Amino acid sequence: MNQLTIxxxxxxxxxxxxxxxxLKMGTTALLSMVAFVVTGCIEPKAAVANFSNTNAVMMLSMFVVAAGFNRTQFVKKCASSVxxxxxxxxxMVMLGYVLIxxxxxxxxxxxxxVFGIMAxxxxxxxEELNIKPSKVMFPLVIVCIATISVLPLGSGATVFAELNGYLQANEYTVYTVGLMDSMKARLPMLIAVAVYVIFFAVRFAPDEPQAALGELREKKVTKSVLPxxxxxxGYLIFILVTLGLIFQKALGLDIWVISLTxxxxxxxxxxxxxxxxxxxVPWWMGFLFIGSLTMGGALTATGAGEAVGGVLAGAIGMLGNKYLIGLVFFIVxxxxxxVMMNRSVMTIFIPIAILACxxxxxxxxxxxxxxxxACLSSFMTPMATPAVPMCMAAGGYDLKSLIRQSLLPAVLLCAVNVGWIMTVFPM
Incomplete structure (x- = not known):
C-alpha cells in the first residue's frame, strides 16, 4: 500500500x-499519532511539534482561567442576573447567551x-436552574463555530480581501468579492443557527453527561468563599484576559501568551x-487535540486532500445544475x-473552485x-476544531452523543447555505 492509502x-x-x-479518546489519539509516525505518513519532528502548538497551550490555559473564575462569586452573580x-x-437564557x-x-x-469566555x-x-451542562454546551459551541466573522466587523471586515487574494493568485480577477458579500451570503445561516440553538438544539442534547466533565464548569463540591x-x-483577571483576547491584534500579543498569563x-x-x-486541566483533551493535529498533518503531507480535490474537480464538469455544483462544493x-485543519482545506478547495469556475x-x-x-462549520468530530474537545469536556459528551447532536444542524447548514448562496450569487 502507498502512504496515502495507509x-x-x-x-x-x-x-x-x-x-x-x-479506549480513552486521549489514548486513541496518541496511538494514531504513533501509527502515523511509524508508517512515515508524517515526519517525527512535525508530530512532536504539535505538543507545543499554540492553540493547545491556549486551550488548556483557558481551563485554568475559567476554573479560577468559577471560584469567585462573580460568575454566580452574573448567572443569577441572567x-x-x-x-x-x-x-430566554439561551437567547441571551447566543446574542452575546x-x-x-x-x-x-x-x-x-469565545467558547472559553462564554461557557x-x-x-x-x-446549575442554578438545575440543568445539566450536557443540555447547553454543544448548542453553544455551534454558535461559536458557525457565526465567526459573518458581519463586516473586526475580523469579518478582512474576509473579502482574503478571498480576492485567492482570485488574484489564480489569475481570475474578472470578478471580485465586495466588502458586504460575505455578510450577504452568510447572514441567513447566522439567523438559522441562532433560531435552531435557542429553540430546538437543547431538545436533542442528552439530559445527563455521557462522559467525564471537565473544569469549565464548577465541581459540585463545597468550597470556601475566597477572601x-x-x-x-479572580474576576478581574478573567475580565482582563477576555479584553486582551478581544484586542489581541492591537496589543500585539499572541492569544496563547494572554491565556497562559x-x-x-x-x-x-x-x-x-x-x-x-x-x-x-483535562489532559485527555489536550492529547486528543494533539492527535487531531497529527491526523490533519498526515492527511496534508500524504496528499489525501489534493487527491479528493482532484476527483471533485473532474466531476464538476458533469454537473449541469448550479445547486448540485454548490452542494458538492459544500459537502466535500x-x-x-x-478531520483536517480548516485552513488547510480552504487552501486546497478555494483554488479548485476558482479554476473550475x-x-x-x-x-x-x-x-x-x-x-x-463549509470550512468554518466543522463541529461533528473532536478533530474538527479545538472548540469541540473543549465542548466535550465541558458538557460531558462522548463521540456518539456528539455526532447524534451534529446531524440535524449539519443538514440545516447545508440546506441554508447552498440554497441561499447559489441563488443570490448565481454562477
Whole structure:
C-alpha cells in the first residue's frame, strides 16, 4: 500500500476507535499519532511539534482561567442576573447567551476563545436552574463555530480581501468579492443557527453527561468563599484576559501568551492553588487535540486532500445544475474539515473552485464563499476544531452523543447555505 492509502486506513481505524469507546479518546489519539509516525505518513519532528502548538497551550490555559473564575462569586452573580432577567426560562437564557456569543464572534476570530469566555457563566446559569451542562454546551459551541466573522466587523471586515487574494493568485480577477458579500451570503445561516440553538438544539442534547466533565464548569463540591483580595483578583483577571483576547491584534500579543498569563496569575494571586490549577486541566483533551493535529498533518503531507480535490474537480464538469455544483462544493470540504485543519482545506478547495469556475467562465464569488462557509462549520468530530474537545469536556459528551447532536444542524447548514448562496450569487 502507498502512504496515502495507509494514512486513510489509520484515519478510519482512529474514528472507529473513538466511536467504539473501549479506549480513552486521549489514548486513541496518541496511538494514531504513533501509527502515523511509524508508517512515515508524517515526519517525527512535525508530530512532536504539535505538543507545543499554540492553540493547545491556549486551550488548556483557558481551563485554568475559567476554573479560577468559577471560584469567585462573580460568575454566580452574573448567572443569577441572567436567570432573573430570563425568569427561569431556558429558552430566554439561551437567547441571551447566543446574542452575546454572536457579538463576540465578530471580534474574536477563534471559536475556542469565545467558547472559553462564554461557557463558565452559561454552566453556572444552568446549575442554578438545575440543568445539566450536557443540555447547553454543544448548542453553544455551534454558535461559536458557525457565526465567526459573518458581519463586516473586526475580523469579518478582512474576509473579502482574503478571498480576492485567492482570485488574484489564480489569475481570475474578472470578478471580485465586495466588502458586504460575505455578510450577504452568510447572514441567513447566522439567523438559522441562532433560531435552531435557542429553540430546538437543547431538545436533542442528552439530559445527563455521557462522559467525564471537565473544569469549565464548577465541581459540585463545597468550597470556601475566597477572601476579598482573591475574589476581586479572580474576576478581574478573567475580565482582563477576555479584553486582551478581544484586542489581541492591537496589543500585539499572541492569544496563547494572554491565556497562559491569565492562568499563571490565577495561581500567583491565590485564586487557585497549584493543585487546583493542575486538576482544572483535562489532559485527555489536550492529547486528543494533539492527535487531531497529527491526523490533519498526515492527511496534508500524504496528499489525501489534493487527491479528493482532484476527483471533485473532474466531476464538476458533469454537473449541469448550479445547486448540485454548490452542494458538492459544500459537502466535500465540510466533511474533510472534520478531520483536517480548516485552513488547510480552504487552501486546497478555494483554488479548485476558482479554476473550475474559470474553465466554465462562471462567477466564482458564491462558490468560494460557500467553500469558506463549509470550512468554518466543522463541529461533528473532536478533530474538527479545538472548540469541540473543549465542548466535550465541558458538557460531558462522548463521540456518539456528539455526532447524534451534529446531524440535524449539519443538514440545516447545508440546506441554508447552498440554497441561499447559489441563488443570490448565481454562477
Amino acid at each position: 494514512c486513510l486506513v489509520i484515519c478510519v481505524l482512529t474514528v472507529i476507535s473513538y466511536a467504539w469507546g473501549k 436567570n432573573h432577567i430570563a425568569r427561569g426560562s431556558l429558552t 456569543t454572536i457579538i463576540l464572534c465578530q471580534f474574536i476570530q477563534s471559536s475556542m476563545v 463558565p457563566t452559561l454552566a453556572a446559569s444552568c 476579598p483580595f482573591q475574589e476581586k483578583a 491569565g492562568a499563571v496569575l490565577m495561581v500567583v494571586t491565590g485564586v487557585l492553588s497549584e493543585q487546583e490549577a493542575v486538576e482544572a 470540504p465540510f466533511l474533510l474539515t472534520q 474559470k474553465s466554465m467562465e462562471a462567477n466564482p464569488v458564491g462558490i468560494i464563499i460557500l467553500v469558506q462557509c
